[in-house]
Amino acid sequence: MGKWEDGCWVWKLNWRRELMERERAAVDDFLQFITNFVPSAGSLDSWSWSGGKDGRYSTKEAYEVIRETRNEATDQLPLKEVLSKVWGMAVPHKAMVLAWRLLRNRLPTCDNLRRRNILVGETECCCNACILNLETANHIFLHCPKTEKVWDGIFQWMGICFIRPHCVVSHFTQFVQLGRGKRAEKLLEALWSCTCWLIWKWRNESRWEGKNWDIKDAIMEVKARIWSWNKIFNYFESELNFSSWMSCNLSVWLL
Template sequence: MYNLCSVSDRLRIFNGGLRFVPDWKKGISTVEEISEMQDVLFLLRDASISDCKDTWFWGEEAKGTYSVALMKSMIREEEEVRRDFCMRWESWIPIKVNIFVWRTEMDRIPTRMALSRRRLNVGDSSCTLCGIGDEEVMHLFTGCVFSFGVWSIVGQWCNIIPIMAFDFKDLLRIHESVTGGKWAKKVIRGIVMVTCWAIWKSRNDKVFRGTTPKVAEVVAMVKSCSFLWLKNRTKFANIVWKDWVKNPLYML
């Protein structure tokens, strides 16, 4: 989108609401681009426009104009924040899943509470999947009743009973308790990341498509996607589906 365009060039009123009208040389095509477009449309869902002159703002508080001094101040604040991330990139799962988990650990995915903190009107802030508790990263992946059902079945499948996680970082450390060699830990770490992605995908399907998520369907997605990715992106090209669905570490 061009910097010189006005808001009215890209946002049109249609049926009482706003419609985003992009002017791109190339349309969106990848999964990542489609996902980001869905996030944009969700953010614009409750937006409104006025007849005031368009103004560009900069910074997290959206006040004032850009200056080098403000940028230096922001950099210093970021440097003072202690970085203690657990996420490690896993080679056998797609980049889109790695990026999603990376963003999730930093609380940079558009949960309802995250959008509310940005002063966006999301209406009901309760969890999309269970309706109990505010929808934030910690609840969505470790406190949600629906997610608990998914983790319980995945844990049984991976012979990790029970999966104890009180924070998102706990999920990213599950592989550390797995006995076995390097690949046993890599497989479990990847499955955990795929499970997080599948839970988020089911959440988005309910928000944007109105579907009713089911625990069994999310688990099935975890098993099928992780099987295909491991089979086609690692040395385990000979793994067999009927054995995989019983134990993902059977070949080790």
């Protein structure tokens, strides 16, 4: 962690594994963040909340800190670049269009319809899957308990732990960088857009046809689609047959 050298504190951080390229920038930021902090020798460690004035945690201050961080993050996202990336994805046109509409928040989700006075009642604006929340794009695609389980299954398949960002744009930009190299990026773009396209399809089937979708089947459907898209777009070369593919770990093609 660090030690005192001639009266000065020197940080010495040891990482358990070699850092990946995408992690280096975060490490630089972190080092910069802790450089100005000097521990005091001879006193006991204690917890202190730095989001307020008196060092004591309050939910209100925590809310403000998160809100500001999110606004900053959203403002800094190069949406134009993200959208141009979408048009370059190697995926079927229908998935590309859905991704573009989703990232621009142009899907007819209940909150968007409500804004145009098309849907106004509380009940009809609820998410059809959990019946708990207002149906927004961020909710349906990321935070609905049912959708979260689908993403959990996808990350398990990828062998990756991922802290889900709040909004779909950040989710997309971070997700497609979870592998190494251009080819892995193409595969991740396909996986992201395929999952989102299917989530929207299941949502529509549930809302308009009353169909109930199953999480396990949903994850299998994502895997099967990627298998068939790979035949067209060649994200990776594989000798695996379909049943081996369905039980394999995707990390092999991401590293």
